[in-house]
Amino acid sequence: MIEQAVPFTPQLAASPIAEILWLIPAVPIVAAGVIALLKQPRRTAAAALAIGSLGFSLLLSLVAFGHVLAGWANHVAVRETLNFTWIQFGNSTVDLGWVLDPLSSVMMVMVCFVGLLIFIYSVGYMAHDENFTRFFCFLSLFAGAMLGVVIANSLLLLFMCWELVGLTSYLLIGFWYHKPSAAAAAKKAFLTTRVGDIFFLLGIVWLFNDTGTLLFYNHGLGSMEGFALAGLLSHHAALGLTAAGAIGLLIFAGAAGKSGQLPLHVWLPDAMEGPTPVSALIHAATMVAAGVYLIARVYPLMSAGAPLGDSATGTTTALVVVTWIGAATAVFAALIAIAQNDIKRILAYSTVSQLGYMMAGLGLGGVAVGMFHLITHAFFKALLFMGAGSVIHGCHEEQDIRHMGGLKADMVVTFITYGIGMLALCGFPLFSGFWSKDGILEAAHSGAIQGPYYLLVFGALLTAFYMTRQVSYVFFGYWRGHHPAHESPRVMTVPLAILAFFALTLGFVGTPAWPWFRAFLEGHSASFSWHGFAEPGLGLLMLTSSLVVFVGIGLGIWLYGNKSPKAEDPDVLEKTAPWLWAGLRDRLYADEFYGATVIAFYAWWARVADRLDRRVWGGIVAAIARLFRLWAHLNRIIDVDGVDGCFNKTCEEISTGGGLLARVQNGRVQIYLRILAVAVVALAAILFWSSRP
Numbered sequence: 035m036i037e038q039a040v041p042f043t044p045q046l047a048a049s050p051i052a053e054i055l056w057l058i059p060a061v062p063i064v065a066a067g068v069i070a071l072l073k074q075p076r077r078t079a080a081a082a083l084a085i086g087s088l089g090f091s092l093l094l095s096l097v098a099f100g101h102v103l104a105g106w107a108n109h110v111a112v113r114e115t116l117n118f119t120w121i122q123f124g125n126s127t128v129d130l131g132w133v134l135d136p137l138s139s140v141m142m143v144m145v146c147f148v149g150l151l152i153f154i155y156s157v158g159y160m161a162h163d164e165n166f167t168r169f170f171c172f173l174s175l176f177a178g179a180m181l182g183v184v185i186a187n188s189l190l191l192l193f194m195c196w197e198l199v200g201l202t203s204y205l206l207i208g209f210w211y212h213k214p215s216a217a218a219a220a221k222k223a224f225l226t227t228r229v230g231d232i233f234f235l236l237g238i239v240w241l242f243n244d245t246g247t248l249l250f251y252n253h254g255l256g257s258m259e260g261f262a263l264a265g266l267l268s269h270h271a272a273l274g275l276t277a278a279g280a281i282g283l284l285i286f287a288g289a290a291g292k293s294g295q296l297p298l299h300v301w302l303p304d305a306m307e308g309p310t311p312v313s314a315l316i317h318a319a320t321m322v323a324a325g326v327y328l329i330a331r332v333y334p335l336m337s338a339g340a341p342l343g344d345s346a347t348g349t350t351t352a353l354v355v356v357t358w359i360g361a362a363t364a365v366f367a368a369l370i371a372i373a374q375n376d377i378k379r380i381l382a383y384s385t386v387s388q389l390g391y392m393m394a395g396l397g398l399g400g401v402a403v404g405m406f407h408l409i410t411h412a413f414f415k416a417l418l419f420m421g422a423g424s425v426i427h428g429c430h431e432e433q434d435i436r437h438m439g440g441l442k443a444d445m446v447v448t449f450i451t452y453g454i455g456m457l458a459l460c461g462f463p464l465f466s467g468f469w470s471k472d473g474i475l476e477a478a479h480s481g482a483i484q485g486p487y488y489l490l491v492f493g494a495l496l497t498a499f500y501m502t503r504q505v506s507y508v509f510f511g512y513w514r515g516h517h518p519a520h521e522s523p524r525v526m527t528v529p530l531a532i533l534a535f536f537a538l539t540l541g542f543v544g545t546p547a548w549p550w551f552r553a554f555l556e557g558h559s560a561s562f563s564w565h566g567f568a569e570p571g572l573g574l575l576m577l578t579s580s581l582v583v584f585v586g587i588g589l590g591i592w593l594y595g596n597k598s599p600k601a602e603d604p605d606v607l608e609k610t611a612p613w614l615w616a617g618l619r620d621r622l623y624a625d626e627f628y629g630a631t632v633i634a635f636y637a638w639w640a641r642v643a644d645r646l647d648r649r650v651w652g653g654i655v656a657a658i659a660r661l662f663r664l665w666a667h668l669n670r671i672i673d674v675d676g677v678d679g680c681f682n683k684t685c686e687e688i689s690t691g692g693g694l695l696a697r698v699q700n701g702r703v704q705i706y707l708r709i710l711a712v713a714v715v716a717l718a719a720i721l722f723w724s725s726r727p
Contacts, residue, residue: 051101052114052134055185058094062087063178069171080167084174085153092146099139111557115187115251129249133187136555141184141327144409145320148416149177151529155420156311158525176202180320189238189248200227203316207308216307226301230291237284244277258334267339278338282352285332293325294386296363300624302386306378310423313378314416326392326408330401353397360393361486368496373618376433377422380504391474394486399477402552406544407470413540414458414467417533421452424522429515435507436601442509444519447527449509451534456505458537460498463580466541472579479575495586502590514601
C-alpha cells in the first residue's frame with residue numbers, strides 16, 4: 035500500500051558520493067586495460083584484477099544506494115547530477131554528466147552484485163581455457179561499459195557506453211572464434227543490434243535539434259524535464275505523432291535491438307555460442323536489460339502527452355507500441371522455446387520472452403513495474419544460465435537435453451538451485467518471479483487495452499510448460515549421456531546458492547502488502563499492510579496467475595515427468611503434431627524469412643552494386659583512362675615529332691653552319707688574307723657595277 039501523505043522534498047545538489055560516481059564504471063575499465071597488458075599465463079592476476087575492480091565498484095554502488103535510501107527514508111527525493119561541457123562550438127555546447135537517483139542506484143547494485151558472482155563463477159568454468167586472461171579482460175571491459183550506461187545523465191554519454199557494450203558483447207559472443215558458429219553469431223549480434231542503433235542515433239540527433247540538450251536532468255532544463263517536453267509536444271511529426279512520440283519510437287527501436295524484441299530478436303538465441311558466463315552476464319542480467327533500462331530512463335519522453343495521472347496506462351502512441359511489441363515478443367519466444375533441445379537455447383528464448391514482459395510492464399504499468407521484473411529476472415535468469423553451465427560442465431560439455439537425465443542424484447546442489455530458478459521464472463507463488471510477473475499482469479488487466487493481458491497470461495502458461503519439460507529431461511528419468519556426470523566445484527556452486535536465495539526472497543520487496551520497490555523508485559513512502567491484498571480484483575488475478583502456472587507445470591509433468599525416453603526418440607509433441615513441432619523447432623522460420631527477404635534483398639543489391647561498379651562506373655573510369663591515354667599519345671606526337679623535331683632540326687642547322695664557320699676560323703693568316711682579297715675584289719666589282727650609267 036503506497037502512502038503519499040508525506041510529500042517528498044527534491045534534493046538536487048550533488049553530494050560527495052555523486053561527485054565520485056564516475057569511479058564505478060572507470061575502475062573496471064582501467065582493470066581491463068591492465069589485464070590486456072598481462073601475458074596469458076598471468077591467470078591469477080587477471081582474475082584478481084577483474085574480481086577486485088568489480089568488487090570495489092559494488093562497494094561504491096552500495097554506498098550510493100545507501101545514500102539514496104537514506105534520503106528516501108527522510109522523505110527526500112534524491113536526484114543528484116554532475117554535468118560538464120564536453121564540446122563547445124559557437125554558442126552551442128554538448129554537455130555530458132552522470133546522475134544518482136533511485137533508478138540508477140538500484141541498477142548499479144544489481145549489475146555489480148550479479149556481475150561479481152558471475153566473475154567468481156567464471157574462475158571455475160573457464161579454468162582450463164587457454165585464453166583465460168583475455169576472457170577476464172573482456173568481462174571487465176563489458177562491466178565498466180554497462181555501468182557507464184547506468185550512471186549516464188546524457189543520452190550521448192549513454193550512447194557511447196551503449197556502443198562499447200555492443201563491442202564487448204561481440205568480443206565475448208565470438209570468444210571461441212575458432213568455431214565458425216561462434217564467429218557467425220558474433221557478427222549476427224553486432225549487425226542486428228546496429229540496425230536498432232541507427233534509429234537510436236536518429237532519435238538522439240532529433241532530440242538535440244529540438245531541445246538543444248541531451249542531458250536528462252539539468253535543474254529544469256534537461257530533455258526529460260517539463261520545459262523541453264512541452265516544446266516537443268508542440269512540434270508535430272508525421273502520422274499524427276508529436277516530436278516527443280516520434281523520438282520516443284526511434285529510441286525504442288534501439289532498445290528493441292539491444293533487448294531482443296520483435297523483429298530484432300534473432301541475434302540473441304544465437305549468442306549462446308559464447309561461454310556460459312557470457313550468457314549469464316550479457317544475455318540475462320545486464321546487456322539485454324540495457325534496452326529496458328533505456329526506456330525506463332526516457333520514460334518521461336515516452337509518456338509525454340498522456341492525461342494527467344494516467345501516464346502509466348499505455349495511452350500514448352509510443353507506450354502502446356512498446357506494450358504490443360513486448361506482449362507479442364513474450365508469446366512468440368515462449369512458443370519457440372517449447373521445441374528447443376539445447377539447454378542454453380531454451381533459456382535464451384526464455385530471456386527474449388521475459389524481456390517482452392518487461393517492455394509490456396513499462397508500457398502498461400510504468401517504470402516501477404517493468405524495472406521490478408528486470409531486477410528479479412536478473413537474479414533467477416543468471417541463476418538458470420549458471421546452473422545450465424554447471425550442468426554442461428558436469429556432463430562433459432554436453433548441451434543437448436536429450437542426452438542428459440537423472441542429474442538430480444549426481445548434481446544435488448545444481449538441481450536444487452536450478453529448481454528454485456525454474457520456479458521463480460515460472461512465477462510460482464511466493465517466488466520472486468511471481469510478484470514481479472503479477473505486477474505486470476495486474477497493470478495489463480487494469481489497462482485500457484485487454485489484448486496484451488491475454489497474450490501475457492498465455493505466455494505465462496507456456497513458460498511453466500517449457501521449463502517443466504526442460505527440467506524433466508535434464509534432472510529426472512535416467513542418464514542418457516556417454517560419460518558419468520559429476521557435480522561442479524564449489525567456486526561454481528556457491529554463487530548458485532547465493533543467487534537461489536535472492537531468486538526465492540527478492541520478490542518480497544514488491545508485494546501488494548509491502549510495495550517498497552515501487553515506492554522507492556517513484557518517491558513515495560510505503561508501509562507494510564495486509565490490506566494491500568484487498569484491492570479490488572487483485573485476489574482473483576493472483577488466483578488466475580497461480581492456476582495458469584499450475585496448469586503449465588501440470589501439463590509438463592503429464593507429458594514428460596516420470597518418463598525415460600531414449601535420446602533418439604521423437605518428442606511427445608513431435609509425435610502428436612509434427613508440422614507444428616517442425617515450425618517451432620525451426621524458430622517459426624524467422625531466420626528463413628529474413629534470409630528470403632532482407633538478406634536476399636541486400637544480396638541482390640550487392641550484385642547490382644557490383645555490376646554497376648564493374649560495368650558502369652568501371653566502364654566510365656576505363657573510358658576516361660583510354661581518353662587520357664589517347665591524349666597522352668597525341669601529346670607525345672606533338673611534343674616529340676613537332677616541337678622537339680623542329681627544335682632538333684634548328685639545332686642541327688645551327689650546328690652545321692657553326693661547323694662551316696669553324697673551318698674558316700682556323701687561325702691561319704693566309705686564309706684570312708685570301709678571304710680579304712676575295713672580299714676586296716667583290717666589293718670593287720660591286721662598286722664598279724653600281725657606278726655605270
